[in-house]
Amino acid sequence: MANLVCRVVLGIIANIICLVPLRLLYRIGEFSAVVFVANMIGLNCLTVINALIWRDDNMTEWWPGYGWCDIHPFLYRPMMTLFTTSVLAISRNLSVQVSMLRAHPLTVREKRRKNLVQALIMFPVPLIQIAWIYPITAQRYTIATLVGCDWRVHRSWPRLVFITLPTPILSLMSGYYAILTYLRYRELRKATRGALSSNSSAISRQNRTRRRLYLLTICILIPYIPLQCAHAALNITETLPLEPFDYHRVRNDENAPYPWNSILLRPSSEINFAFMNNKFISIATAFLVFFLFGATIDARSTYRRYLLAMGFGKLFPRLHEPSYRAAGMNSISNPNTSWATRTYVTSFLCSCTFPCPLLQLFVFPCDRFYNVALL
Numbered sequence: 001m002a003n004l005v006c007r008v009v010l011g012i013i014a015n016i017i018c019l020v021p022l023r024l025l026y027r028i029g030e031f032s033a034v035v036f037v038a039n040m041i042g043l044n045c046l047t048v049i050n051a052l053i054w055r056d057d058n059m060t061e062w063w064p065g066y067g068w069c070d071i072h073p074f075l076y077r078p079m080m081t082l083f084t085t086s087v088l089a090i091s092r093n094l095s096v097q098v099s100m101l102r103a104h105p106l107t108v109r110e111k112r113r114k115n116l117v118q119a120l121i122m123f124p125v126p127l128i129q130i131a132w133i134y135p136i137t138a139q140r141y142t143i144a145t146l147v148g149c150d151w152r153v154h155r156s157w158p159r160l161v162f163i164t165l166p167t168p169i170l171s172l173m174s175g176y177y178a179i180l181t182y183l184r185y186r187e188l189r190k191a192t193r194g195a196l197s198s199n200s201s202a203i204s205r206q207n208r209t210r211r212r213l214y215l216l217t218i219c220i221l222i223p224y225i226p227l228q229c230a231h232a233a234l235n236i237t238e239t240l241p242l243e244p245f246d247y248h249r250v251r252n253d254e255n256a257p258y259p260w261n262s263i264l265l266r267p268s269s270e271i272n273f274a275f276m277n278n279k280f281i282s283i284a285t286a287f288l289v290f291f292l293f294g295a296t297i298d299a300r301s302t303y304r305r306y307l308l309a310m311g312f313g314k315l316f317p318r319l320h321e322p323s324y325r326a327a328g329m330n331s332i333s334n335p336n337t338s339w340a341t342r343t344y345v346t347s348f349l350c351s352c353t354f355p356c357p358l359l360q361l362f363v364f365p366c367d368r369f370y371n372v373a374l375l
Contacts (some may be wrong), residue, residue, distance in 0.1 A: 003146060004055050011048040016040045016284030020066070021293035029111065032089035032118040037289055039082045043282040046076055050148020057145050057267040062337065064263055069141040069149035074134050078126035083282070084120040084170045084228065091177035091220065093118065098184050125166050132162050137248055140261050145268040147276060152264075155238070156245035164239060168232040171225045178220040198262060219288060227281070234274075242362050 018037055025033045054062055065072075093114070106114065137158055139152040153159045203262050258264065268276065291300065302321055313319045 003276070004051055007051040007146060008048050008281075010283050011044045011051075014283045014290075015044050017294060018286050020299050021289055023302070024296070024298050031115045032086050032093055032122060035082065035118075035122055036086035036090060037095035039079050040282050040286055040289070041085060043076075043079055043083065043279075044286060046072070046079075046148075047279040047283070051146050052142060054145055057269070059265045059267060062143060062265060065141065065143055065149055069143065069263075072141070072149035073137070074130055076149075076342075077133060078130050078321050081126045081129055081166065082122060084167050084174070085125055087220065087224070087282050088170050088174045089118040089121040089178070091174045091181065092121065095177045095181040098181055098188065107218075120204065125170070129162055129166075136163075136245070136250065138250060138260075139258070140263055142264040142266060143315050144266040144271050144275075147271065147279070150266075154243070154245070154250045155240075156250075158245055160236065160239050160242065164232055164235045168225075168229045169226040173220050177223050177362060215292075231278075293311040 018041055022034065022037045022041070025037060053065075053068075133151070135153045136156060137151065138154040142152055143149040143152055153163060253260070307313070307316070308319055
């Protein structure tokens with residue numbers, strides 16, 4: 001029961017707190033980040049739905065899952081891979097944009113090209129997997145307590161090549177780009193240290209930026225890559241030794257314990273810990289997204305507008321007070337700071353933020369030009 005409550009409650013909360021970051025990322029046109037958050041919300045929805053339908057071990061009253069479990073692998077499997085490919089697209093985009101020094105935004109043509117490159121990174125592998133799902137399905141489907149629908153895959157080379165190996169390979173590529181992002185930012189920081197040394201607020205911003213980029217790198221390298229590689233290693237162990245792929249044999253295997261069209265039911269006592277709880281990965285990631293993207297100035301302004309629209313201004317009069325933008329501008333527009341320093345910092349921040357909207361929201365939570373409101 002505790003697992004069910006945690007799954008459902010945390011899954012719903014995770015999706016709600018990601019709505020504002022999703023809206024902000026969409027508004028600034030960060031395609032790969034929008035896909036990542038939207039895909040994560042979809043995964044959490046599947047987790048909540050399956051947990052509510054198959055919430056206990058009373059298998060005699062279980063719904064057989066007709067229809068829903070038939071299409072479930074065509075949703076869940078590519079969405080899990082899209083989780084990985086979108087992380088790769090985000091990491092690559094950050095590594096490219098953090099080294100771009102320009103004082104004007106991307107042109108429409110450049111934005112389209114950037115989005116096309118990100119789409120080519122994110123979608124081909126999931127689409128290929130969709131094409132292979134039905135041919136390599138070893139059993140119609142399995143239903144497990146809380147987990148719900150589960151896809152059983154035939155132990156042949158398509159599973160290894162198209163299902164198992166892409167995830168760790170793409171994860172390692174994400175780690176490479178995460179390290180590259182941090183190294184490039186360090187070089188950029190060294191190049192601008194002299195110009196920013198006379199402005200303590202600029203130094204403070206750079207330190208915060210460095211910590212956030214370092215946090216991004218750690219979040220990818222420490223929990224994400226080891227989990228994906230360990231999961232892939234387990235899948236490879238289960239796959240070996242490989243069997244020849246024969247579609248007719250997959251559907252009519254005389255040595256199989258059950259006919260292909262059978263529906264297998266598994267209570268919680270037959271499910272290991274990792275299989276039971278791996279759905280919490282996307283839920284935990286949602287809270288990380290909220291931590292990184294849901295506390296910016298724009299996000300807080302959005303929360304304030306929503307609360308006022310729902311009538312909370314009567315209970316909390318402070319919501320009617322001006323937002324943090326004015327305070328941020330007053331604290332930064334220091335008359336003691338030289339005009340040359342302010343101009344250089346303005347150009348530096350614009351060159352780092354405007355070419356990459358994700359960095360604008362993730363690294364520099366700022367308003368236009370020098371109007372920076374620190375978190």
